[in-house]
Amino acid sequence: MAAHKQSDKPDILFISGSPRARTCEALVGLLEQGAKKAGAKTQRFCLSKKRIHPCIGCGACEKTGICSLASRTHDKQFLDDYLELKAVLERVDAVALVAPLYFAGPPAQLKALLDRMQPYWAQRYRLGIKPPAKRPAQLFVVGGGGDEHGYTPLSITTKSAIAVAGFTLEKVNNFIGFAAPRDAPIYPPDSEAQSLSHAQLAKLKRAVSEQAAFTQRALDAGSAFARYVVKKKEAAILTAQLAQVEAELAVLNEVGDARHGDARQGDVRHGDAEGRSALSTEGRSAEGRSGEGRGAEGRSSAEGRGGTENRGANRTESRSAVRTEHQAEIDLDYSKLIISVDKGDE
Numbered sequence: 139m140a141a142h143k144q145s146d147k148p149d150i151l152f153i154s155g156s157p158r159a160r161t162c163e164a165l166v167g168l169l170e171q172g173a174k175k176a177g178a179k180t181q182r183f184c185l186s187k188k189r190i191h192p193c194i195g196c197g198a199c200e201k202t203g204i205c206s207l208a209s210r211t212h213d214k215q216f217l218d219d220y221l222e223l224k225a226v227l228e229r230v231d232a233v234a235l236v237a238p239l240y241f242a243g244p245p246a247q248l249k250a251l252l253d254r255m256q257p258y259w260a261q262r263y264r265l266g267i268k269p270p271a272k273r274p275a276q277l278f279v280v281g282g283g284g285d286e287h288g289y290t291p292l293s294i295t296t297k298s299a300i301a302v303a304g305f306t307l308e309k310v311n312n313f314i315g316f317a318a319p320r321d322a323p324i325y326p327p328d329s330e331a332q333s334l335s336h337a338q339l340a341k342l343k344r345a346v347s348e349q350a351a352f353t354q355r356a357l358d359a360g361s362a363f364a365r366y367v368v369k370k371k372e373a374a375i376l377t378a379q380l381a382q383v384e385a386e387l388a389v390l391n392e393v394g395d396a397r398h399g400d401a402r403q404g405d406v407r408h409g410d411a412e413g414r415s416a417l418s419t420e421g422r423s424a425e426g427r428s429g430e431g432r433g434a435e436g437r438s439s440a441e442g443r444g445g446t447e448n449r450g451a452n453r454t455e456s457r458s459a460v461r462t463e464h465q466a467e468i469d470l471d472y473s474k475l476i477i478s479v480d481k482g483d484e
Contacts, residue, residue, distance in 0.1 A: 148231040148367040149179045155237035155248035159186040161280050162236045164318040165356055169234055169278070172360025177368060181226060185247045188219040192250040199257040200264045207254075220254055232274045232367040233305050234360075235296060239281035239314065243291040252299035259302040270304035274370060276363055277307060281314040289314075311359055313352065322349040 156162035198206035210217040261267040297307040323345040
């Protein structure tokens with residue numbers, strides 16, 4: 139498969155769900171780096187820099203499908219960055235959400251973002267609007283030491299909220315223990331290392347090795363997710379092209395059936411006209427030959443049968459010619475369509 143043009147590259151939105159510009163954003167940076175290397179375009183939406191007002195439960199979206207807070211302003215400024223988020227969500231091919239673990243769930247800022255997916259739920263379940271096509275999403279869980287209750291509440295809440303916006307949470311990645319570069323352990327200078335015990339040095343070595351592994355794993359995860367999105371997008375394009383081919387072939391077949399029907403009706407009308415003419419002629423001849431012998435009648439009957447057989451053969455040849463001509467047209471059009479699809483995949 140040929141390399142994608144810039145406009146054909148998959149677009150991935152990376153959301154940092156932390157109120158701080160620290161560990162989550164550091165992980166987003168590594169994931170983005172891997173995704174770009176795999177041929178994706180990336181965008182960021184960081185809750186440390188963006189504001190999303192909590193849902194107020196007014197129910198307006200159940201009547202209009204639009205969040206009532208979206209158009210509110212304060213000092214001639216929009217109340218929050220919801221419209222920016224909404225525009226990006228509806229355009230991108232995939233979402234990667236990096237979230238810190240707060241008591242096994244999301245922080246308040248991220249929960250507010252997830253709750254503002256309510257208009258998509260209203261559009262689907264209250265207003266009967268067809269939901270958008272499903273796109274892939276992944277969750278990356280960050281935490282200092284984890285939570286003894288796990289992170290199921292975070293993953294379930296995320297999965298439920300983004301589903302109504304058209305995303306399927308396909309994978310949850312455990313990055314608990316990952317540290318931002320400024321917080322990651324490093325080897326001290328030799329002069330300081332001499333003052334550490336063997337146990338302290340061994341512990342420090344393990345910590346440094348673990349962070350290096352986290353870094354490489356993040357790069358690999360971003361790259362793998364981007365490659366997966368590329369394949370999903372290519373498959374969707376190919377499916378659409380094949381559907382178009384099938385639709386056009388169906389139209390050609392309908393045209394062919396109509397032509398065959400017209401040809402058969404023409405043959406019937408032509409045969410009826412010839413039959414009526416032959417009967418009229420034979421009737422007049424019979425009246426004129428009423429005094430002739432049986433030999434003349436025998437010859438006339440033989441000639442009539444011969445003429446009928448010839449006309450039947452002519453009609454058979456006519457129908458065969460029409461079918462052959464139409465099949466050639468279908469074969470030619472089909473070959474053009476297949477060539478068009480092949481060129482689109484180059």
